[in-house]
Amino acid sequence: MSSQSLADSAISVGSRIGRQFSIVSMLPALFLVLWSAALIASGAWQGGPQLKQLGHEFGQPTVAKVAWIILASLITGLFLHPLQFAMVQLLEGYWGHNRLARVLALIRIDHYRKKKLDLRKQAGSVDAQLRELVDARLVLDSDPATLEKEPITEEDREGLLDSRRGDDFTPWILAAETLGYAADRYPDASRIMPTRLGNTLRREEDRAGQQYGLDAVTTAPHFTLVAEERHLLYLRDTRQQLDTSVRLCVVSVLATAETVACLFTDRLWLLIALATHALTYLAYRASVAAADEYTAAVRTLIDLNRFKLYESLHVRLPVSTEDERRNNVKVIELLRGVPTNVSYKHPATGTPSTGAAPPTPPRSP
Structure with missing residues (x-):
């Protein structure tokens, strides 16, 4: 050739x-x-x-x-x-069931549980400091006699922070929001995973569709079959970004191992491995960012296509969100393979539900 x-x-x-x-x-x-x-x-x-x-x-x-x-x-x-x-x-963070894998997973899970708790404590501390500072400013700016009759309210605090006088408290506001956002990136303590990517995906795995009583993991295959094509294209694009980042992270690890094996005895040449190691870190952080976008696409897909799912299952359409959550309890059980009783509502087709042909009218003599 x-x-x-x-x-x-x-x-x-x-x-x-x-x-x-x-x-x-x-x-x-x-x-x-x-x-x-x-x-x-x-x-x-x-x-x-x-x-x-x-x-x-x-x-x-x-x-x-x-x-x-x-x-x-x-x-x-x-x-x-x-x-x-x-x-x-x-x-x-799914590393297997052998003893070493379990020990490593427990160490990392414990680390992230402590980190989430620490972030919560820091956020609470900053909120308390901000509240004390705002109250002190309101006391200085107010008449003592007025404060005795009308104590400081949340509306007073919000009014101060929304005004020009609230510019002095911007660092505390930003710190509180940042710490709160960082803590919210983790799932519940009992569901924490041993890696950052695992926690990002697990958090939305537990939250997506929760407000409707839907389980994202159970209904994901069904949504991919009933959702609009343009919604699926958006979902596939975000999934592709996640897969590409993950693949690049893995091959960067392989390149780093290969470089270390080749240059282990070559002194300063071994520093070349830092380049692939840095690429591994960047690719991993990119995969976490891509996971955020992917899970946002999953939430949007559920928001926009859940009624199509109900129609495809011939389930009665809900009249309110409370009714929807109540109905979805049985729907999710059914999709999980649990025997349960669900009432169906079939669309009108213009023909008898039995599928039999309509009777032929008698001929006139």
């Missing part, structure tokens, strides 16, 4: 695999292949990297070299693609 035909074959295979694979799998795989090729071309496996040798190999690209890089990236991406779900679970 010639170099040109090899390049054409590799490119044509990539074009037929699909958009999801090419973005989520191909780009991280290409990075890993290029990094590995750079280590090999520089002679890092045999001693200290030779930059002149690296420049010679990469400075003269040929069709054959490009074709082999593309082909190696395709093969690497094909092997990594089925492992996507396992990669996400690994970064979430």
Whole structure:
């Protein structure tokens, strides 16, 4: 097979695999292949990297070299693609059931439980300080006789903070909001996961659809079948961002391990591993940010398509949110496989519900 035909074959295979694979799998795989090729071309496996040798190999690209890089990236991406779900679970904190995995998970869970509690305490302390400072300012600005008749109210405090005089309290307001937001990023204490990504996904897993009595995990497959196409496209885009960040994080870990193995005895050259380590950290933080956007898309999908779900299940449409929550108790049990009694309301079709043909009118004599 010639170099040109090899390049054409590799490119044509990539074009037929699909958009999801090419973005989520191909780009991280290409990075890993290029990094590995750079280590090999520089002679890092045999001693200290030779930059002149690296420049010679990469400075003269040929069709054959490009074709082999593309082909190696395709093969690497094909092997990594089925492992996507396992990669996400690994970064979430599902590390298995062996003793070492359980110990590590417990250590990290305990860390995040303490961190959430500490954030709550700090937020409460800042709120108390802000309240004392505001009350002190109101006392200074008010007539003592008036305060004896009309004690300070929440409206007085809010009025002060909303006015120009409230500018002095901006640092405390910002600190309280920041600490409160950070604490809210965690799920309930009994549901905390051992990683930041796991806590981000678990928090919304527990909250999405809760106001309607819907369980997001149970109903997610059903929503993907009844939701509008444009809503699903938005959901897929956010999921693709999450998967790409997770894949890049994993291949960066592999590149870091590969770099350490090659340069372990090469003294200062080992510092090159800091580059891939930094990329691992950035990719992980990007995956957390992508998880926020993905879970927001899940919440929006439930908000906009829950009535389509009820109609598809032939369940009576609720007349109020209270009625909706009450009905969904049985609906969720049914979708979980629990035998329960749910009343159905079938749409009018214009034909008898039994499906039998209407009787033929008798002929006139």
